[in-house]
Amino acid sequence: MLLIKLFTRVFFVLALCIGTANADSAIKIENAWSPEAPPVAKVLAGYMTIHNLSDKDIKINNVKSSLFERVEIHITEMKNGMMKMVRQDNLNIKAKGHILLKPGGLHMMLIGKLKPVKAGSTIPLTLSFDNGETKTINLKVTTVPNHK
Amino acid sequence: MSSEAQSKNKNSVSQLILIISLGLLGLVIGFWLSLQLLNDGNDQKMPQNLEATVLPDARALVGFNLSDHDGGPFTPQQLQGQWSFLFFGFTHCPDVCPTALKVMQSVWKALPTKKGETGHPKLFFVSVDPDRDKPATLKQYVQYFHPEFNAVTGRLDELDKLTNQIGILYGYDDKDDGNDLEYTVNHSAQIILVDPLGRMRAVISPPHVPETISSNFQTIRTFYGDE
Numbered sequence: 001m002l003l004i005k006l007f008t009r010v011f012f013v014l015a016l017c018i019g020t021a022n023a024d025s026a027i028k029i030e031n032a033w034s035p036e037a038p039p040v041a042k043v044l045a046g047y048m049t050i051h052n053l054s055d056k057d058i059k060i061n062n063v064k065s066s067l068f069e070r071v072e073i074h075i076t077e078m079k080n081g082m083m084k085m086v087r088q089d090n091l092n093i094k095a096k097g098h099i100l101l102k103p104g105g106l107h108m109m110l111i112g113k114l115k116p117v118k119a120g121s122t123i124p125l126t127l128s129f130d131n132g133e134t135k136t137i138n139l140k141v142t143t144v145p146n147h148k
Numbered sequence: 149m150s151s152e153a154q155s156k157n158k159n160s161v162s163q164l165i166l167i168i169s170l171g172l173l174g175l176v177i178g179f180w181l182s183l184q185l186l187n188d189g190n191d192q193k194m195p196q197n198l199e200a201t202v203l204p205d206a207r208a209l210v211g212f213n214l215s216d217h218d219g220g221p222f223t224p225q226q227l228q229g230q231w232s233f234l235f236f237g238f239t240h241c242p243d244v245c246p247t248a249l250k251v252m253q254s255v256w257k258a259l260p261t262k263k264g265e266t267g268h269p270k271l272f273f274v275s276v277d278p279d280r281d282k283p284a285t286l287k288q289y290v291q292y293f294h295p296e297f298n299a300v301t302g303r304l305d306e307l308d309k310l311t312n313q314i315g316i317l318y319g320y321d322d323k324d325d326g327n328d329l330e331y332t333v334n335h336s337a338q339i340i341l342v343d344p345l346g347r348m349r350a351v352i353s354p355p356h357v358p359e360t361i362s363s364n365f366q367t368i369r370t371f372y373g374d375e
Contacts, residue, residue: 037246038239038292040285042329045242069329076243082317082334083244083354103247104355110242112329 026054027093027133034110034139035103036119044068044117046108046125046139047101052093059090059130067123069112076104085109090130108139119143195371199352200364206347212310214274214302217287222272222300227346231269231369234340236316238277238333239289247356248337249273249293254358256294260366263296267374269365274310275301276318277333314340314348341368344375 032048052058063071074085088106093099101107110123117123122138129135194202214222233252237245252271261268273290275281278301281289286299301307311318316336323331339361341350350368352361 035246035250037242038289040288040292041239041242041246043240043242045246074243079334080317081315081336082319083337084321084334085243085332103243107243 025133025135026052026056026058026131027127027129027135028053029127029135029137032125032137032139034117034123034141036117036141036143039116042111042113044110044113044123045103046071046110046123047103048108048137048139049098049100050093050127051098052095054131055095056131057095058093058133060093060127061090061130062128063108063125065110065123065125067113067115067117068110069114071125072109072111073101073106074109075106117141195367198350198364198367199357199360200341200350200368201353202350202368203348206343206345206349207313208345208347209310209313209342212302212313213306214300214310215283217283217290217299219283222298222302224346226272227342228344230344231267231365231374232342233269233271234274234314234342235271235337236274236276236311236318236335237337238275238335239281239285240277240329241333244335244337244354245273246293248339248354249290249297251356251358251361252297252339253293255361255365256296258358258362267369271297273297273299274307275299276307276311276335277320278302278304278307280328316340341365343372 028051030049030051032046034044034046037044050060060073063073065071073088073091075088077084077086091099091106099106108125119141121141123141124136124138126134126136194204208224209227210224212223216222216226235245235248235252237248239245256271259268271294273286275286281299281301283299283301286301290297290299310316316338318333318335321332321334337354339352339356340348341352343349349372350364352364
């Protein structure tokens with residue numbers, strides 16, 4: 001009996017911990033969207049704002065989506081008169097800071113489309129961070145650019 | 149010093165300030181007038197107040213032989229008879245190219261003319277990635293943005309003949325291991341405006357804003373005419 005009580009308590013405390021961890025998430029993602037692309041396009045873009053609410057820098061370890069072969073973070077840069085996409089591995093988000101992914105700058109490069117993606121649908125995206133957090137979000141696919 | 153002498157002194161200081169001020173004012177007016185005269189000289193040669201960079205002397209685009217998305221020719225002849233917008237890119241481009249084509253879609257929606265009317269332009273999306281961008285893909289890609297849009301491409305040496313004349317640069321990153329998804333293309337993102345005689349007339353640099361492109365195009369069109 002005592003054992004059961006103890007288990008219940010441990011379970012309760014554990015559940016509480018997990019609950020608190022979620023509520024205290026250091027990462028907040030807003031305004032996640034993807035411009036609808038021509039059906040023949042194999043590579044799409046994802047845009048969003050990622051906030052780091054914590055007091056420590058957080059890096060993005062990995063991004064993936066079930067609708068694409070793989071996802072990379074790139075920045076579009078002007079170099080030698082050309083627009084060049086530069087891969088951003090382990091992109092850092094400063095303590096209490098945020099990064100803005102928007103057309104012509106930082107973006108998620110969604111590579112190797114596996115299923116059709118149309119305006120009105122969503123693209124699931126799972127981001128894992130070096131603070132141990134994992135976030136799954138949905139990019140809203142839209143024909144209307146959202147520059148917020 | 150007596151109070152009379154003091155006030156005399158003050159008066160002469162005020163007079164000096166007045167004279168200097170008048171002199172400066174004269175200088176400023178003279179400078180402004182000369183600027184106005186100089187500007188008037190320019191006004192006759194080129195349209196003013198544009199974001200786009202207009203070439204003082206239009207440059208004929210010659211000697212390239214590419215194909216459009218239906219297999220037809222794309223040579224200097226296809227640039228004759230109407231204003232044309234050229235944009236260079238590739239379809240595996242997630243950010244820059246769709247953003248530019250989306251902008252041009254808005255420009256097309258705002259055009260005061262309809263297809264076939266005098267002054268109605270054409271758009272040519274030039275793929276600098278002919279290995280991956282086959283005509284059928286290009287057609288679907290570009291016409292997703294607007295049914296009037298054209299896509300063209302061709303052999304690299306023929307592409308170079310066109311890009312070299314315009315000053316458009318492109319190059320590949322990591323194009324070696326045969327996987328179609330493994331390489332990306334770097335390219336200039338300027339939109340080029342070509343006049344109805346097939347001459348490069350203006351360069352529109354990013355960031356591209358539909359309203360600016362629309363109004364600049366109409367200003368340039370009105371200034372140079374549709375022939």
